[in-house]
Amino acid sequence: MNLYPLGKMLVSTIFFPLYRIKVIGKENFPKEGGVLLCTNHIDNLDPPVVGITCPRTVHFMAKEELFNMPILKTILPKVNAFPVKRGMSDREALRTALKLLRGGEVVGLFPEGTRSKTGELGKGLSGAGFFALKGDAAVVPCAIIGPYKPFKRLRVVYGKPIDMTPYRERRASADEVTAVIMDEIRKLLELNK
Structure with a gap:
């Protein structure tokens, strides 16, 4: 049983007024395709x-440890999350993500691999570039601009899709493409301070 629509409705009811969420650039998001x-x-x-x-x-890629926690292990698969082992090449997670992207779905990931303790944008891991090159999907940068404090404005900014064609054609490295993606996220953060 998929709980995504119900979860989205419930969380929206609480989060939108609590964090005064403002969404910018929703029109940039592709209506179909991976x-x-x-x-x-x-x-x-x-x-x-x-x-x-x-x-x-x-469909979020989430660290495997979350799937071992009592309540989360039941909820996460029902809200379209799938596990990834951090710090190593997880073939199952790679296959799942590529299958979703090629099947026209949206896969969400945090290229930094972990939360930023300072709020500053960290270095991206090569996995983002790998999926951008191999996934045959649009790549959309997104910036979350905090703080997460009740009744303070939280902004979520969706950028325009990054054209991956030149990088795919010249077989750019995953690291190079990750750097491009991180640069686009950085621009969104700076433009919307």
């Missing part, structure tokens, strides 16, 4: 916030 959604990571609440502000259903 999308790799790459977002900065400032808080544990980022996945539900992206989930409620994104115009389409998002």
Whole structure:
């Protein structure tokens, strides 16, 4: 049983007024086809916030440890999250993400791989570039601009899809493409301070 629509409705009812969420650039999000959604990571609440502000259903890649926690292991698969082992090449997670992207779904990931303790954008991991090159999907940068404080404005900014064609044609490295994605997220953060 998929709980995504119900979860989206419930979380929206609480989060939109609590964090005064403002969504910018929703019109940039492709209405169909596979999308790799790459977002900065400032808080544990980022996945539900992206989930409620994104115009389409998002399948999140989440650290495997969360799937071992009593309540989360039941809920996460029902809200389209799938596990990834951090710090190593997880073939199953790679296959799942590529299958979703090629099947026209939206896969959400945080290229930094972990939350930023300072709120500053960290270095992206090569996995984002790998999926951008191999996923045959649009790549959409997204910036979450905090703080997560009750009744303070939280902004979620969706950028225009990044054209991956030149990078795919010249077989750019995953690291180079990740750097391009991180640069686009950085621009969104700076433009919307």
